[in-house]
Amino acid sequence: MNLEIELNADPECSKPSIDETPIYSFGGLKVLLANMGYNVDKAQAYKPIDVADVTLEEIKNGIIEFNNDGIFVNSEGTRRQIFLYKRSYHLERYGKPRFHIRKCPIIEAFMSSDNSIPEYRRANTISVWVHDMDDNMIDKEVKDIPLCKYCLKMASEAFKNMTTDQFVKILKNADKTSTEENIEVDIFGYTKDWEQISRAYRATHKYTCEICGCRITNPFDQQYIHTHHRNAIKIDNRISNLQCLCIRCHASVDEFHKTRFSSGANKILLDEFNSKY
Numbered sequence: 001m002n003l004e005i006e007l008n009a010d011p012e013c014s015k016p017s018i019d020e021t022p023i024y025s026f027g028g029l030k031v032l033l034a035n036m037g038y039n040v041d042k043a044q045a046y047k048p049i050d051v052a053d054v055t056l057e058e059i060k061n062g063i064i065e066f067n068n069d070g071i072f073v074n075s076e077g078t079r080r081q082i083f084l085y086k087r088s089y090h091l092e093r094y095g096k097p098r099f100h101i102r103k104c105p106i107i108e109a110f111m112s113s114d115n116s117i118p119e120y121r122r123a124n125t126i127s128v129w130v131h132d133m134d135d136n137m138i139d140k141e142v143k144d145i146p147l148c149k150y151c152l153k154m155a156s157e158a159f160k161n162m163t164t165d166q167f168v169k170i171l172k173n174a175d176k177t178s179t180e181e182n183i184e185v186d187i188f189g190y191t192k193d194w195e196q197i198s199r200a201y202r203a204t205h206k207y208t209c210e211i212c213g214c215r216i217t218n219p220f221d222q223q224y225i226h227t228h229h230r231n232a233i234k235i236d237n238r239i240s241n242l243q244c245l246c247i248r249c250h251a252s253v254d255e256f257h258k259t260r261f262s263s264g265a266n267k268i269l270l271d272e273f274n275s276k277y
Contacts, residue, residue, distance in 0.1 A: 046172040047080070049073065051128060054084060054120045059111060064122065066103040073122060081171055083164065084120045085128055085145060092134035096145050099128075099164055104150035126165045189234045197237050198227035202244055209246035214277060216246075224273045226250045247273045 058064045065072050070081045083099040084107060100107050100120075110120060121128065127143040144163040152159055159167075191197070207225045208215040216222050228243040228250055229236060245253070247270050251261035261270050 046124075047078075048125045049075070049080060049082065049123065051121055051123045051125070053087060054122050056111065066107075070101055071103070071122075080124060082122045082124045083167060084122055086130070087119050087121045088131040088133050088137065090134050091130065091132045091140065091142070096142055097130060098148040099145045099167070100148045100151050101159075101167070102151040102154040104148055104154055106148065106150060123164075124168060124171055126168045128164070191235050191237060194234075194237070201227050201239070201242050205244040208244065209249055210244050211249040212246060214246045214248075216277075221276065224269065224277070228253065232256070246277070248277075 054064060063074050064082075065074065071084060072079050073082050083101050085099045086097040089097040103111070107120075127141050128145065129139050130142050131137045132140050144165045147159055147162045147167070152162075202222070202225050206215060207217070207222050209225065216225055224247045226245050226247060228245045230241050230243055233241070247261070251257055251266070251270055260266055
């Protein structure tokens, strides 16, 4: 039996429990996004895409791509973040299907299949259309689809209990997030709110290194977990540009960091970390 069918047979995987309600309102979500570096008050260029079936050919040709921060579709010269969901589903038996935002084990199984498992559709809208396998395959509109639990494990706690409604709001607020000119910075070149952004990002990743998997639960040692700018631009606080790293991995990302952590206070902290972990 394939992975997808096995998961659908488990009500815990395919049908959310009654008490799975959002843990925050959209107002709280906006605060979270702001703390994580998104400019949520700026007008965005979100545009809904036509719901379409996903083909393995699209994936092979790069029309649909999978990155660490999500799933994207490249069309009409534009790259947009999307989610995937099952095209046909037993709505009465299992409730709503789950949507996918990462290349989780279920999507991995689909990509490596010979079309022997149900196919998927791509979308970036709050409501989607699903063939109801319990009602003569009638195409029905379904709203607020819950997030795949496997995708959640690959994302962060910020996505816990998230539905397509909340996810699309994130896309609308962060689709074209970019840093602004004339940003006020401190003497080290970081934005004035960098400490709050860094703390929020590390917290959502449970102070776990995204490279080696080292997780620090002792609050007195969480100083050893850093937030790294992938492109080395300190004012670019977009979530896709951030990375949660332990000090050891941070110290070895490139030659600049190797030099930076080879002496002084940084070297002392690195040595302390290595002796403890």
